[in-house]
Amino acid sequence: MNRIAKMPKIELHVHVEGATTAEVFYSLSEQNNIKLPVKNIEEWKKYFEFKNFAHFINVYITAVSALKKVEDYAFIIENFYKHQASQNIVYTEAFLSASFMVQQFNQSEILDAIAYGMQKGSEKYGNQINFIPDIARNIPDSQNDVLDFVIEGKKRSLFIGLGLGGMEQGFPPELFEEVYAEAKRNNLHIVAHAGEASGPDSIWGAINKLNVERIGHGVRCLEDDTLINYLSKHQIPIEVSPTSNYCLGIVKKNENHPIRKMVDAGLFCTLNSDDPAMFSTNLENEYNLLAKQGFSFEELKQLNINAINASFLSKEEKNNYLSLL
Numbered sequence: 001m002n003r004i005a006k007m008p009k010i011e012l013h014v015h016v017e018g019a020t021t022a023e024v025f026y027s028l029s030e031q032n033n034i035k036l037p038v039k040n041i042e043e044w045k046k047y048f049e050f051k052n053f054a055h056f057i058n059v060y061i062t063a064v065s066a067l068k069k070v071e072d073y074a075f076i077i078e079n080f081y082k083h084q085a086s087q088n089i090v091y092t093e094a095f096l097s098a099s100f101m102v103q104q105f106n107q108s109e110i111l112d113a114i115a116y117g118m119q120k121g122s123e124k125y126g127n128q129i130n131f132i133p134d135i136a137r138n139i140p141d142s143q144n145d146v147l148d149f150v151i152e153g154k155k156r157s158l159f160i161g162l163g164l165g166g167m168e169q170g171f172p173p174e175l176f177e178e179v180y181a182e183a184k185r186n187n188l189h190i191v192a193h194a195g196e197a198s199g200p201d202s203i204w205g206a207i208n209k210l211n212v213e214r215i216g217h218g219v220r221c222l223e224d225d226t227l228i229n230y231l232s233k234h235q236i237p238i239e240v241s242p243t244s245n246y247c248l249g250i251v252k253k254n255e256n257h258p259i260r261k262m263v264d265a266g267l268f269c270t271l272n273s274d275d276p277a278m279f280s281t282n283l284e285n286e287y288n289l290l291a292k293q294g295f296s297f298e299e300l301k302q303l304n305i306n307a308i309n310a311s312f313l314s315k316e317e318k319n320n321y322l323s324l325l
């Protein structure tokens with residue numbers, strides 16, 4: 001086993017639904033009598049493979065439509081613990097696509113199912129995961145229901161924060177200002193995807209209007225020197241996901257990933273897999289990719305340490321994980 005595989009890892013930006021495999025979605029669609037736009041599992045696996053952004057959104061929506069019962073969420077959450085543990089990821093902060101849940105399910109039933117999946121997963125695999133439900137920004141009408149769901153889940157110690165995902169263009173951070181302020185008043189941690197499909201304005205909005213504690217993706221900060229200086233000075237953590245950026249065309253395939261420029265500019269970067277099943281990657285692969293692009297093992301280890309320090313763990317818990325490295 002190489003040093004990257006052996007290193008106990010921390011991941012802060014990964015979506016449970018995006019880490020769920022084509023096979024699992026296929027078997028749930030059969031159980032739930034959901035018609036997928038394919039004839040058999042082989043075709044579904046091909047359909048599931050990443051092709052382009054529009055297709056990716058279709059895959060995501062089609063795959064998530066196979067989740068019809070609250071028990072399906074318990075099942076994919078338990079599986080997610082296994083997926084993380086198999087890569088020696090000892091601690092994870094993971095997103096759940098809450099806009100889909102609040103539209104479909106009774107709140108207490110879905111919270112019970114999530115609690116059950118968490119209990120089963122942590123008992124079986126022993127890794128620690130904290131969950132951050134997120135609002136799909138392209139379904140802005142769901143935001144108040146998502147906030148309510150997250151506050152209830154926090155009371156039951158299921159959730160630690162609120163996120164903002166989905167389509168960035170056309171749905172700027174400003175639309176979610178009040179819900180984010182309310183989340184903060186409820187002592188939730190707050191994060192948002194920004195600076196991925198949209199440019200620096202989206203990151204400024206996430207900082208100034210939403211007061212986020214971390215930025216998801218953030219790679220397009222490199223288009224604005226003032227923003228780079230701000231992010232560096234305030235050491236705002238950035239959750240970088242290289243393979244996701246390549247797949248979605250945020251970074252050109254034939255270029256090295258700009259995380260090198262971000263690290264060299266003194267930015268507080270962490271490394272993440274985002275939607276690993278849909279982008280055919282995982283966290284270990286992300287570290288290997290940067291190793292191929294010239295990062296030394298010490299630099300990779302520092303990204304992992306950054307993830308511990310950027311996490312929402314207590315000081316004591318952070319020290320426990322730091323002592324493993």
Ligand SMILES: [Zn+2]
Pocket residue numbers: 013015165193216274275
């Ligand atoms: Zn993401």
